[in-house]
Amino acid sequence: MGFLSLGSPLSWSETKQHADHVRKHGILQFIHIFNKLKDRENDCLKWGDEVEYTLIKFDHENKKVYNNLKAKEVLDVLQLEESNNPSTIKTAWRPEYAGYMVEGTPGHPLGGCMRHFNMIEANMKLRREEILQNLKESGETVLSIVTFPRLGCPNFTYPNFKPTPGKGISSSLFFPDQAVFQGHPRFRTLTQNIRERRGSKVAINVPIFKDVKTPSPFTEKFPDVEGEGAKAAKLDHIYLDAMGFGMGMSCLQMTFQACSINEARYLYDQLAAVTPIVMALSAATPILRGFLSDLDCRWCVIAGSVDDRTPEEMGIKPLQENRFVIPKSRYDSISTYLSPEGNKYNDIDLVHDQEICQQLMDAGIDEQLARHYAHLFIRDPLVLFQEHNIQSTNWQTMRFKPPPPNSNIGWRVEFRPTEVQLTDFENAALVTFIVLLTRVILSFDLNLLIPLSKVDENMITAQKRDAARKGMFYFRKTLKKCPAAAKGEIPNSNADTGEEFELMSIDTIINGKVGEFPGLIPLIESYLGNVDVDIDTRCTISQYLTFIQRKASGELLTTAQWMRKFVALHPDYKQDSVVSETICYDLMNTFDGIARGELGAPELFGKPTSKTSDVLTKKCLEIKEEMAKIEPAK
Ligand code: GSH
Numbered sequence: 001m002g003f004l005s006l007g008s009p010l011s012w013s014e015t016k017q018h019a020d021h022v023r024k025h026g027i028l029q030f031i032h033i034f035n036k037l038k039d040r041e042n043d044c045l046k047w048g049d050e051v052e053y054t055l056i057k058f059d060h061e062n063k064k065v066y067n068n069l070k071a072k073e074v075l076d077v078l079q080l081e082e083s084n085n086p087s088t089i090k091t092a093w094r095p096e097y098a099g100y101m102v103e104g105t106p107g108h109p110l111g112g113c114m115r116h117f118n119m120i121e122a123n124m125k126l127r128r129e130e131i132l133q134n135l136k137e138s139g140e141t142v143l144s145i146v147t148f149p150r151l152g153c154p155n156f157t158y159p160n161f162k163p164t165p166g167k168g169i170s171s172s173l174f175f176p177d178q179a180v181f182q183g184h185p186r187f188r189t190l191t192q193n194i195r196e197r198r199g200s201k202v203a204i205n206v207p208i209f210k211d212v213k214t215p216s217p218f219t220e221k222f223p224d225v226e227g228e229g230a231k232a233a234k235l236d237h238i239y240l241d242a243m244g245f246g247m248g249m250s251c252l253q254m255t256f257q258a259c260s261i262n263e264a265r266y267l268y269d270q271l272a273a274v275t276p277i278v279m280a281l282s283a284a285t286p287i288l289r290g291f292l293s294d295l296d297c298r299w300c301v302i303a304g305s306v307d308d309r310t311p312e313e314m315g316i317k318p319l320q321e322n323r324f325v326i327p328k329s330r331y332d333s334i335s336t337y338l339s340p341e342g343n344k345y346n347d348i349d350l351v352h353d354q355e356i357c358q359q360l361m362d363a364g365i366d367e368q369l370a371r372h373y374a375h376l377f378i379r380d381p382l383v384l385f386q387e388h389n390i391q392s393t394n395w396q397t398m399r400f401k402p403p404p405p406n407s408n409i410g411w412r413v414e415f416r417p418t419e420v421q422l423t424d425f426e427n428a429a430l431v432t433f434i435v436l437l438t439r440v441i442l443s444f445d446l447n448l449l450i451p452l453s454k455v456d457e458n459m460i461t462a463q464k465r466d467a468a469r470k471g472m473f474y475f476r477k478t479l480k481k482c483p484a485a486a487k488g489e490i491p492n493s494n495a496d497t498g499e500e501f502e503l504m505s506i507d508t509i510i511n512g513k514v515g516e517f518p519g520l521i522p523l524i525e526s527y528l529g530n531v532d533v534d535i536d537t538r539c540t541i542s543q544y545l546t547f548i549q550r551k552a553s554g555e556l557l558t559t560a561q562w563m564r565k566f567v568a569l570h571p572d573y574k575q576d577s578v579v580s581e582t583i584c585y586d587l588m589n590t591f592d593g594i595a596r597g598e599l600g601a602p603e604l605f606g607k608p609t610s611k612t613s614d615v616l617t618k619k620c621l622e623i624k625e626e627m628a629k630i631e632p633a634k
Contacts, residue, residue: 009384011196012192012196012197015193015380015381015382015383018381018384019380019381022381027360027373029405030373031365034369035363037411040410041259042259044259045112045256045259045439046110046111047110047254048106048109048254049106049253050103050104050252051104051124052096052101052252053101053102053127053131054147055100055101055131055135055142056140056143057137057139057140057158058139058589060589063585063586064585065584065589066156066158066160067151067158068135068158069157069158069159069161069178069179070100071101071181074102074134075095075102076183078091078104078131090106090126091105091107091126091127091130092106095183095184097181097244098179098180098187098244098247098248099178099180099181100179100248101181101248109255109257114533114537115536115537117537118537120431121424121427125424128144141592143591143592143595144420144421144595145591146249146250146298146419147249147250147285147298148588149583149588150289150290150579150581151244151245152289156179157176161176161179162176163175163176164176169188169195170242171195172242172244173222174240174242175242177191180243186383187247190243190382190383190393193382193383197308198307198311199310200228201228201242202241202305202307204241204246204300204305205233205234207236207237207238207294207295208238208293208577209292209293209294209465209564209577210577211292211575213574213575214575215576216236218235218236218237218577219233220239228241229241238288238289240288240304240305243306245288245289245301246301246302246305246331249298249301251417251419252421252427253414253415254414254415254434255401255413255414255415259410260411261411263442264401264410264411264413265338265400267438268338268400269337269338269339269342269449270448270449271413271437271438271441272337272452273448273450273475273476275416276458277462277475277506279463280296280461280462280473281468281548281551281558282418282421283419283463283468283558283561284421284558285298285560287563290578290579290584291579294464294465295463296466296558297419297462297560298419299417299463302395303329306395307329309326314326324378325351326351327349327351330379330393332397333397333455334452335348335350335351336368336371337368337452338372338400341447341449341481342449345449345450345451345452346368351375352371352375352378353374353375353377354374356373357370357371357374379393397417398414399416400413401413401414418430419559422591422601423595423597425547426559432541433524436528436545446523447480449476450474450475450476450500451501455474458474465560465564466558466561467506468506468554468558468561469505472505473503473504474503475503475508476500476501477517478500479523506552507552510548510552510553511549511553521545521548521552556603556605562601567579
């Protein structure tokens with residue numbers, strides 16, 4: 001997300017009146033960009049990661065821990081460097097949804113040379129250091145966790161604020177409005193307009209993990225004057241009622257610049273097929289509002305947290321005011337492939353506006369891409385700011401990004417499913433793996449596509465407890481692309497018969513199975529055998545790939561499984577699914593020690609890392625010079 005422009009936000013009833021105008025303008029803008037830049041070619045492959053961080057405050061004396069609502073203060077300093085020296089910055093900083101979150105990226109995209117793999121972790125380390133330099137009060141730290149385990153429990157913020165049920169922008173029983181980022185109205189406006197558009201608070205129910213002493217059925221009493229929570233909360237579920245529970249969660253995203261629009265469309269599709277696999281591998285969200293949940297990932301919580309569909313759009317009431325019944329939230333998995341080879345696997349309902357689709361096709365856009373945009377445009381704009389485009393409130397597993405007007409940036413795709421990991425090493429390993437996977441897909445002309453309905457099934461599997469070890473995922477048996485398919489020449493062939501794909505474990509998908517499936521990492525290894533890589537870079541890459549392999553084989557635990565084990569073994573845990581303040585404090589304190597490299601976590605990532613750590617300081621210096629040579633992104 002770029003710099004946000006300030007402005008006075010409109011309420012939902014005002015925004016609604018402008019919705020059609022904004023939509024029309026957005027469509028014209030896309031047509032203009034498409035026609036101007038559709039033939040843009042030979043952009044160099046660049047990539048960048050985005051890490052979302054959580055600011056934490058410990059009270060060590062009383063063994064308490066809080067989310068530190070200091071993001072604005074910290075960002076004001078962190079962003080200074082960028083406004084003063086935009087072309088030489090090593091890191092760039094953006095606000096995120098919550099007042100305890102900051103988002104950091106490298107100052108400029110990497111890519112174009114193998115040595116840049118040495119810089120990912122160094123740059124992440126630099127980002128962490130920069131945040132820490134701005135957290136000087138006692139007990140302050142930064143963690144890269146998906147969500148604070150007791151988010152929404154009484155007193156979870158520092159300073160302490162009380163929720164305002166039935167009032168304010170969230171109206172939540174648990175999440176105070178002050179925990180939403182206060183430095184820009186976008187986040188507050190989104191919160192309020194989502195709630196007002198759907199006509200009720202968001203209602204998220206995640207099955208609770210039933211331990212031996214968890215009450216059955218599990219139910220809670222809420223101090224809920226209007227009874228909205230009591231009605232929306234389901235038995236045996238953890239009930240969450242605010243956007244902050246979802247958009248206040250953190251992830252690790254990657255963006256890739258492709259050499260042309262066609263390559264971007266191809267990559268978009270290929271990477272979509274691995275989104276559930278990477279989500280399961282990176283699972284790190286087993287605790288919600290102080291309870292162990294029965295899921296390991298954040299995805300369905302965020303999807304529910306921004307679900308602005310009305311009862312008509314959800315199909316609960318007959319359509320009268322609204323135009324479409326829409327099967328998914330704005331935050332969800334993709335609903336259409338964009339490349340010619342993907343077309344035959346588009347087997348799920350793509351709700352789209354036919355008039356817009358026709359308008360786009362009349363302007364020269366092919367039907368497949370026109371349908372994608374006509375699908376995005378079924379959503380109303382939720383906030384009206386200068387920089388708003390319909391993409392910025394459509395949050396799907398993959399995002400297809402046209403070049404921004406008047407920039408030197410090419411066609412890009414964003415990979416969005418990954419849960420953020422605790423250490424820079426783990427995050428760098430995941431980034432390296434995905435970047436190399438894009439290289440392999442393009443160089444070996446791979447085809448990972450399966451019907452989209454199967455990708456959606458994989459998304460559900462991926463969120464389940466311990467899916468990385470126990471889940472079985474649909475995956476393509478043969479990965480070699482058929483040249484005719486690339487031209488869209490193959491009829492439905494055996495796509496519907498199920499012969500092209502089968503259920504595989506993550507171990508098989510990543511590590512391969514002799515005589516049966518090559519495995520993504522062996523394919524990456526053979527790619528690396530064919531390109532020129534210096535020893536230093538090769539060693540860096542090897543340790544990351546080994547880590548991913550061990551995670552996929554189940555030898556290492558996912559962060560979610562590691563956290564469950566920590567809770568289960570904690571003396572304060574009563575086998576009742578409750579993650580108490582003491583457990584939360586100890587867990588966050590241990591995480592802090594691990595992230596700072598002071599504590600080992602052999603089950604999480606093996607021996608305290610890496611050859612990289614010895615050379616990190618040197619790399620941090622090198623990175624300055626190297627970054628200065630790279631073309632500025634914005
Ligand atoms: N934290 C989210 C996740 O874990 O998936 C991803 C970040 C995100 O989608 N943030 C929202 C946003 O609009 C904040 S409301 N980001 C800017 C964008 O998507 O362009």
